[in-house]
Amino acid sequence: MSIQGSANQFVCDLIAYEPGKPIEETARELGLQPEDIVKLASNENPLGPSPLAKEAMRAAIDEGQYYPDGGGWKLRKAIAERYGLGMESVVLGNGSNEIIELLCHSFLNPRVGLIAAEHAFVVYKLMAALFGANYVEVPDPGFVHDLDAMAEAITEETRLIFIANPNNPTGTLVGEEAIDRFMDRLPDHVVAVFDEAYHEFLADPPDTVKYVKEGRNVCVMRTFSKAQGLAALRIGYGLASESVAGLLQRARQPFNANAIAQAGALAALHDHEHVAKTVANNEVGLQFYHEEFAKRGLRFVPSVANFVLVEVGDGDAVFQKMLKEGVIVRAMRGYKLPEWIRISVGTPEQNRRCLEILDRCFTD
Numbered sequence: 001m002s003i004q005g006s007a008n009q010f011v012c013d014l015i016a017y018e019p020g021k022p023i024e025e026t027a028r029e030l031g032l033q034p035e036d037i038v039k040l041a042s043n044e045n046p047l048g049p050s051p052l053a054k055e056a057m058r059a060a061i062d063e064g065q066y067y068p069d070g071g072g073w074k075l076r077k078a079i080a081e082r083y084g085l086g087m088e089s090v091v092l093g094n095g096s097n098e099i100i101e102l103l104c105h106s107f108l109n110p111r112v113g114l115i116a117a118e119h120a121f122v123v124y125k126l127m128a129a130l131f132g133a134n135y136v137e138v139p140d141p142g143f144v145h146d147l148d149a150m151a152e153a154i155t156e157e158t159r160l161i162f163i164a165n166p167n168n169p170t171g172t173l174v175g176e177e178a179i180d181r182f183m184d185r186l187p188d189h190v191v192a193v194f195d196e197a198y199h200e201f202l203a204d205p206p207d208t209v210k211y212v213k214e215g216r217n218v219c220v221m222r223t224f225s226k227a228q229g230l231a232a233l234r235i236g237y238g239l240a241s242e243s244v245a246g247l248l249q250r251a252r253q254p255f256n257a258n259a260i261a262q263a264g265a266l267a268a269l270h271d272h273e274h275v276a277k278t279v280a281n282n283e284v285g286l287q288f289y290h291e292e293f294a295k296r297g298l299r300f301v302p303s304v305a306n307f308v309l310v311e312v313g314d315g316d317a318v319f320q321k322m323l324k325e326g327v328i329v330r331a332m333r334g335y336k337l338p339e340w341i342r343i344s345v346g347t348p349e350q351n352r353r354c355l356e357i358l359d360r361c362f363t364d
Contacts, residue, residue, distance in 0.1 A: 023328070032326055040313075040344040040354055041330040043121055043168070043307050045229030047281060047347070049264070050274040050289045051066075051232055056267035060260050068259035075257070075266045079237055082269065083209050089239055091248045092257040094198055096223040096236030100127055100162075103193060103219060103238075105251040107159040108133040115147045115153050116159040119335055121195065125163045143170035143301050143309070147182035154190060161186075164195040165206065169335055169342045171303025176206035183211060183218075191217045191244060197236075198305040200227035200275055201282055215241045219248070226306060227275045228268035233261035282306045285345035292355055307344045318361050325357045 028033045031313040076090040093099040104127045108114065113134025116124040121139075134157065140149045145163055154161070163182075166173045179194075186192055192207045199222055208245035211218040224237035235257055237247060268274070289308045293300040312318040315338055319331035332340040343354060 018120050021046045026328055030326060037326050038350045038353055039328045039348050040350060041328045043226060043344045044231050045226060045278055046350060047229060047278050049229040050268035050271040050308055052271040053264035053268040057260050057264040060263035068255050068262060070255050072257050075262045078269055078275060079268055083239060085212060085239060088242045089212055089245050090240040091245050093236045094256050095234040096221040097123060098256060099221045099236060099238040102248040102251045103160055103210045104131050106247040107191060112159045114162065115150055115158055116162045119143055120162060120164050121168050121336055143350055144172045145174045147174060147178045151182050151185040154187060158190050161189050162193045166305040168196045169332060170309055171305040171307055172300050172301060173304050179206050191219060194220045196220060197223045197226055201279055201306055202304060209239055212239050212241055217244060219244055224265045224268055227278050230264055230268055233264055235261040235265045282345050285351050307342050309340055309342050311340050313339055315339055322357050327354050327357045
């Protein structure tokens with residue numbers, strides 16, 4: 001008997017999450033130099049890490065022999081002060097993805113389930129499968145979360161509702177009025193999870209932290225991977241009411257946030273200049289893609305995040321053609337969008353090269 005016969009069937013049935021193709025792997029496969037590759041697949045920061053974070057991380061390496069602060073006291077205190085919360089409302093994660101997992105550890109089992117939008121972050125569905133929980137997918141007309149329909153889908157078995165805002169991979173935003181209306185209908189046995197990885201890119205973001213301050217059953221997830229450029233460190237956090245946060249703290253592994261990541265994140269939290277430069281670059285890049293796609297008659301979803309979803313006919317084929325030219329984008333078949341690709345905003349030079357290669361896909 002193979003070892004698969006001893007494994008949980010729901011794990012055997014899973015299709016593993018596929019991250020964006022790495023630069024080094026692409027360079028090896030194509031016989032190119034890594035510096036010749038343009039990666040616009042994973043919504044990373046094209047300006048690099050926060051300079052203040054790099055300085056802090058170099059200093060932290062000198063104490064690499066010690067275990068990190070298991071409670072993340074300095075970073076949690078700084079985050080709490082930023083949002084006017086108590087430290088007990090801040091939970092650190094190995095990326096905000098770990099906060100998703102901690103929520104599932106705390107609330108999911110085969111007798112209950114979660115709700116998410118049809119074109120939401122695929123990890124929600126993977127987590128539901130790993131915990132044997134029921135996964136309810138609600139249609140999102142126009143690629144925007146329909147919070148009224150999501151509220152209607154709540155049953156006695158519902159435990160979590162994930163609202164990615166802005167949403168990945170669509171880049172769309174749900175406004176505060178719709179969120180407030182949704183929260184008015186949220187029953188006490190359900191936790192609303194606002195996944196806000198792209199929060200810093202918003203000019204006028206909805207206020208969801210107010211629900212944490214009110215002690216509601218919510219968790220607001222944010223990350224240092226995007227605007228601060230610290231994706232390699234895997235450091236994120238959840239803001240939650242004391243009762244919800246207490247459960248997540250019980251579920252997390254000891255020392256889940258390493259010392260280098262904590263030091264970098266603490267410095268990046270105060271690097272307002274780097275975030276401002278990142279946001280400004282992103283605004284220029286979004287405008288560029290929106291205008292150029294419109295000129296070409298390409299259907300796209302206007303985005304407020306740091307990526308754009310565009311319809312290209314055969315997403316897998318276009319991905320492969322662009323890959324051979326050294327430009328990495330993301331095919332969207334895994335999100336039930338086989339005719340689309342997602343392009344992360346790069347520097348102006350990277351954006352122009354990406355569009356040049358995309359044009360070539362339609363003329364070759």
